[in-house]
Amino acid sequence: MSPPPGRRVAAVDRAWAGRYAALLVSGVRVPPVDVVRATVRAVVTGRPDTPYGALLDPRRLRWVPVDPDRVEEHLDRVVVAGPDPRPGQEEAALEDLTRGHEEDLPVRVTVGPTSLGCTASHMVGDAVTTALLLRSLLLGDPGPVLRERRLDAGLLGRAALAQTRTHARDWARLAVQRRPVGAGPRGRGAGPPDRVDAGPGSGTRLVGTRLEPADLAAVSRWRNAHAPGAPLAAALATLSARALVDAGVPLDTSGLFTLVDLRRYLVGLPPGTAVGGNLAKAVRLPCDLLDPRAVGSALAHVVASGRPVPATVLGAVGALLRPPSAGGGPGAPLRLTFNTVPGLPGSDTLPWLEGRRGRYVGAGFPVAPDGLSLVAHRLRDHLELTASVAPGTVPAELVRDALRSLVGGTRPGGPPL
Secondary structure, three states: OOOOOEEOOOHHHOOOOOOOOEEEEEEEOOOHHHHHHHHHHHHHHHHHHHHEEEEOOOOOOOEEOHHHHHHHHHHHEEEEEEOOOOOOOOOHHHHHHHHHOOOOOEEEEEOOOOOEEEEEEEOOOOOOHHHHHHHHHHHHOOOOHHHHOOOOHHHHHHHHHHHHHHHHHHHHHHHHHHHOOOOOOOOOOOOOOOOOOEEEEEEOEEEEEEEOHHHHHHHHHHHHHHHHOHHHHHHHHHHHHHHHHHHHOOEEEEEEEEEHHHHOOOOOOOOOOOOEEOOOOEEEOOOOOOHHHHHHHHHHHHHHOOOHHHHHHHHHHHHOOOOOEEEOOOOOEEEEEEEOOOOOOHHHHHHHHOOOOOOOEEEOOOOOOOOEEEEEEEEEEEEEEEEEEEOOOHHHHHHHHHHHHHOOOOOEEEOOO
């Protein structure tokens, strides 16, 4: 019996099975569709070791290389033309793009007159990986993607060894505390739900708001007055949580999940090396979500502890050995995932159009039935705050209005901005 075609999805990436990332940039100079297609073709043919030149077998979780004679047919599915989003409706446009993603495609690129959207299987890589591809497409330059180093066991292993001297004892405690393989569904505090019973077009709603410089200044003043020394991310997480609770969203305020970028832990790479793949590890931070000092302390501790490195290794092993859990289910308090992106690679140097209100929105989908995900993406002159809302939980419009009120007025139980 011959082995199945293609190569197995890497263990680190299998943990992201069934999840997708989406990015949309508007108000930019966009090359013609045939130029974007040529850039994708160069990536597909130039990096056969990456998922870009393959199709996903979702049942076996294998990347099946595209036959060289069918590359153009593959590009017909990957690169499509589409309209620009209506001003102020970028999240809705991104939501539409998520419905068009097909399960076996690694990425799908939608080219508008002054916008470019990209949806990708999360098994291809994290938001940094997708952003590098998007920027290459906008500039018509496949070079950065062709030169990208992909995460492998060697890179991850060296990062773990480098952290062992300081954190080995703490990591041993972490391993002991994890539930054994086959122990059944995990408790609600143990980790984010792994399984979502839906494909790409799952009905996930995307809503958000844009914080202008004056809004960010107000958030900074509030942070300086009530949590001096805490990162701006802590203030944003707390203010978002307070706004959601005030709006009636049933939020679990005993902690949050966040993605920690493992690139800070990598060693032995030349300066400036771009590393693609899934280097963002979700970790739970037990803390009072309504207290920015507690959130700031938890964020600082998890990064300094190096805990995301062994958690990634253990998660990869778990993805191979145990079935995923489904979380708490509908009706449970929503568990917040709050991710901050100081600036995706090259986002400040994109070919923005003069006089246009540029937008750069991103989100993950689908969302588990007891989850609510927020992404805060800092750009040069503003911040994008985008929420992914699971169907059947709370009205997306309620979440949108809460986020839009984040810097306006006072919050019950908290000081005014």
